[in-house]
Amino acid sequence: MPSEGRVLVVDDHVEMARLLADALTDEGYTVDVATSGPEALAIVRGRVLDAVVCDLRMEKVDGFDVLAAVREADPLMPVLIMTAFGGVENAVEAMRRGATHYFTKPFRLDEVLLYVRRAIAERRLREENRALRQAVGDRSAFGALVGRSAPLRDLYALIERVAHSHVPVLVRGESGSGKELVARALHFEGPRKAGPFVAVNCTAIPNSLLESELFGHVKGSFTGATTPRRGLFLEADGGTLFLDEIGDMAPELQAKLLRVLEDGEVRAVGADASRKVDVRVVAATHQDLETRVREGRFRQDLFYRLDVVPLRVPPLRERREDIPLLLEHFVGRARERNARVRLAGFTPEALALLASAPWPGNVRELENLVERLAVVTVLETVDVNTLRAHAPGVDTGAHPLAQAQARLVPLRQLEGEYIAFVVAQCGGNKTRAAEILGIDVSTIHRRERERG
Helix, strand or coil, X not given: CCCCCEEEEECCCHHHHHHHHHHHHHCCCEEEEECCHHHHHHHHHHCCCCEEEEECCCCCCCHHHHHHHHHHHCCCCCEEEEEEHHHHHHHHHHHHCCCCEEEEXXXXXXXXXXXXXXXXXXXXXXXXXXHHHHCCCCCCCCCCCXXXXXXXXXXXXXXXHHCCCCCCEEEECCCCCCHHHHHHHHHHHCCCCCCCEEEEECCCCCHHHHHHHHHCECCCCCCCCCCCECCHHHHCCCCEEEEECHHHCCHHHHHHHHHHHHHCEECCECCCCCEEXXXXXXXXXXXXXXXXXXXXXXXXXXXXXXXXXXXXXCCHHHCHHHHHHHHHHHHHHHHHHCCCCCCCEECHHHHHHHHHCCCCCHHHHHHHHHHHHHHHCCCCEECHHHHHHHXXXXXXXXCHHHHHHXXXXXXXXXXXXXXXXXXXXXXCCHHHHHHXXXXXHHHHHHHHHHHC
C-alpha cells in the first residue's frame, strides 16, 4: 500500500505543534514541524509534501502567507487551517483563497486526523483517476497481448505466476515486440491493479531532465524549475512504474535508481529530505545488458537487482502463427476508430505473404502496416497486388522454400517453417492446415512447442 504521506505542521505554539505532530506520527505519517512562518516557507519550498496543517495567526509571516506559498509551489496540495473561535471569518477567507478545510481551537485530535486523511485520500484519488484515464483501454490484463502460439502461451503462464509478487521484473525483447504490454499485464493481473500504472521511456527524455522526471524537484532547484514536480515515483506510489529502455540510462541515474530499489525512498532534486514510496519497478530493454555490464556501461549491482525475474517477449518471427489473429485484432481496432474504414481482411495469398515476412519491427511494424492500409485502400479485402503496392518492405520472396534456396537450412528447420507458413495461409486453422499437409494436428502442436 502507499505510504501514509508527509505532512507539515505549522504553529508558533511549540506545545500545540508537537501534540499534533505526535498524533500524526502515531497514525503513520512522516511529519515536519515548523514553529514560525519563515521556517514553514523554507520547508514548503524545499520538500515534497502531501498536506499542510497551519495555524492562521502567527507573527510576521501568518497562515495566509504560508497558504499563498503552498498554492504557488503546488496548487493541488491540501492546506488545513487552524484558528481560534474568533478568527472564523478569517478562516473562511482562507478557504476562499484555496484552503481545503479549517477547524477551530481547541480542536479534537480525531477530527484533525480525519480531515488530514480525507484530504490526502482525495488528492490521491484525483491522481489515480488521471492515471486511469490515461490507461483507458489497457486495463484488461491480457486483452492487448494477442496470440495463441506456444511461445506466447508460455509467456502468459509466467506473467500469471510473477504478477502477484512484489519483486522487480526485467522484460527483454526486441523493439516493437510488446514489452510495455507485458508490463501492463503484470500490473493489472496483480494486487496493485487498483493503483496507478506509470510508464516512461528513458531514451525519450534527456538525461539532464530524467532525474527530475523520475524523482521530482523543488522550485528553484535548477534553472527552469519555476514550479515543483512530484516525480514519477511518487505518482506511481502504490502501483507500478515501468522504465522502458533502461539499458540506455546514464550511469549517475543508475546509482540513484539502485538506492530507491534498496531503500524504498526517493529524494527530489534540491530537496533536503527523502520520503518513502511503495512502487513495483518493471524495467524493459532491447539491449544485451550482460555485455553492457562487462563494458562498464551498466551497473552490475543494478542489473542483479532488476533481473530478479527476467521475462523474454518473443519476436514476431518466432510466433508467425499469431499473425492472422494480430491482423484481425488491428483491423478491428482501425474500424472502431474510424467508421469510414472499409478494410475487413486479407486474401489467403496476402495472409501467407505477411506470415512469411521477416518483421524486423515486430508487432509494432505489423500494426503500422494495417493502419496504413486502412487509410489508403478502399477495398474490403487486401490481395497480394495491393499489399505489394502499399507495403514495399514486405519481402515478396519470403516463402520458406524460396528462403531455403538462398540459405540452405536444415530439413527439420524447413519443415517447421513450412508448417507455420501453411497454418498462416489457413488463417490460423490448424485442423485445415493438418489436412493440407497430410499430418495429424498434434504434429503441428508439437512442432510449435519445439520452435518456441
